[in-house]
Amino acid sequence: MTALWQLNTQLFRENIRRVKQHYPIMAVVKNNAYNYGLAFAIKTFMEEGIDTFSTTSLSEAIQIRQLAPRATIFLMNPSREFDVLRENDIHVTLPSKSFYDTHKHDLVDIHVHIEYENLLHRSGFQNIDDIRDVLEDHAQNQSDKMIVTGLWTHFGYADEFDVEDYHIEKHKWRALVDELHQDGYQFELIHAQNSASYFRENGIFSRHSHVRVGIALYGSRPFASVPRHTIKQALTLKANVIQVRTVHEGEHCGYSFAYTAQNDHTKLAVVDIGYGDGILRTRAQHDVLINDKRYPIRALMMSHMFVEVDANVKAGDEVIIYNDILRIDDYTFKGVGANSEQLSALNLNSLIKEYQA
Numbered sequence: 001m002t003a004l005w006q007l008n009t010q011l012f013r014e015n016i017r018r019v020k021q022h023y024p025i026m027a028v029v030k031n032n033a034y035n036y037g038l039a040f041a042i043k044t045f046m047e048e049g050i051d052t053f054s055t056t057s058l059s060e061a062i063q064i065r066q067l068a069p070r071a072t073i074f075l076m077n078p079s080r081e082f083d084v085l086r087e088n089d090i091h092v093t094l095p096s097k098s099f100y101d102t103h104k105h106d107l108v109d110i111h112v113h114i115e116y117e118n119l120l121h122r123s124g125f126q127n128i129d130d131i132r133d134v135l136e137d138h139a140q141n142q143s144d145k146m147i148v149t150g151l152w153t154h155f156g157y158a159d160e161f162d163v164e165d166y167h168i169e170k171h172k173w174r175a176l177v178d179e180l181h182q183d184g185y186q187f188e189l190i191h192a193q194n195s196a197s198y199f200r201e202n203g204i205f206s207r208h209s210h211v212r213v214g215i216a217l218y219g220s221r222p223f224a225s226v227p228r229h230t231i232k233q234a235l236t237l238k239a240n241v242i243q244v245r246t247v248h249e250g251e252h253c254g255y256s257f258a259y260t261a262q263n264d265h266t267k268l269a270v271v272d273i274g275y276g277d278g279i280l281r282t283r284a285q286h287d288v289l290i291n292d293k294r295y296p297i298r299a300l301m302m303s304h305m306f307v308e309v310d311a312n313v314k315a316g317d318e319v320i321i322y323n324d325i326l327r328i329d330d331y332t333f334k335g336v337g338a339n340s341e342q343l344s345a346l347n348l349n350s351l352i353k354e355y356q357a
């Protein structure tokens with residue numbers, strides 16, 4: 001018996017269809033497709049009609065090219081591996097005027113997407129004048145040219161409802177898109193919206209070619225007011241009861257007094273999953289499901305945890321940590337950690353991974 005990361009592939013597929021509807025999607029597949037598996041994700045997205053992908057790592061971008069010879073692949077981080085980008089036809093971000101000035105001839109024949117920094121202050125051009133300078137210089141330049149294909153930004157606040165920041169970054173961005181359009185510049189690809197912005201806006205902005213969606217495709221809601229049936233989790237994480245022990249008031253269990261029994265005849269199930277498998281300490285403040293009943297986790301160790309149970313629980317019973325009832329997104333909204341944080345913590349080197357047909 002080993003803890004299991006298990007995906008219902010039919011439900012995963014149905015979720016993609018519900019999220020996609022008729023909109024053009026650039027699927028974000030960074031970090032091994034949020035741990036759903038890069039090869040599986042690319043194959044399934046393509047079968048569902050998605051042919052445009054983005055990631056943050058060059059090595060993943062190359063793997064996507066091998067999996068999808070004709071896909072559009074966008075690398076969201078800058079790279080100086082110009083030959084590799086060219087050979088694999090990988091589109092890459094253009095993060096600043098200085099990057100352009102230094103590398104404009106290295107970038108020959110490479111598709112670039114000009115990045116606008118906006119409020120996130122992570123990367124990108126800081127103002128429209130720098131973008132105009134580059135576009136003008138590029139227009140004058142007669143040889144050894146890059147290919148200007150895209151314009152993009154990333155919203156840092158699309159899942160924040162209490163502050164004005166999303167409205168500010170959105171208006172700044174849309175004004176910039178409109179101005180460049182009025183200047184006569186054309187971009188084949190314009191993309192900005194992550195899952196939160198896509199669901200907030202009920203679709204895609206005008207002039208945009210794609211929404212750039214990650215977490216919703218993987219079955220977690222970006223914010224709590226998205227109805228539960230709109231996005232459904234196809235992932236189950238489960239472990240097993242190894243044994244049930246009875247302890248008495250004042251007895252310590254686990255390392256460093258991890259748990260001290262409050263009552264006599266406390267029943268503790270020893271379960272074969274722990275933080276080494278990627279269970280966040282914050283998640284351990286909430287319940288698990290055993291035989292459809294909720295029980296509290298009492299202590300989290302590297303490869304085990306203690307769950308306080310009753311006489312109905314016995315060795316060999318299944319322990320659900322995440323499923324369509326114990327949803328990752330619900331724990332996000334309870335403060336356990338971002339959806340992507342809970343997903344990417346899961347240790348696929350120790351968990352058994354199973355795709356159910």
Ligand SMILES: *Cc1c(COP(=O)(O)O)cnc(C)c1O
Pocket residue numbers: 028030076154193194195196212213214215216222
């Ligand atoms: C991760 C990421 C996304 C996708 O965000 P979700 O909230 O998962 O939809 C989009 N754009 C960039 C730049 C990202 O890093």
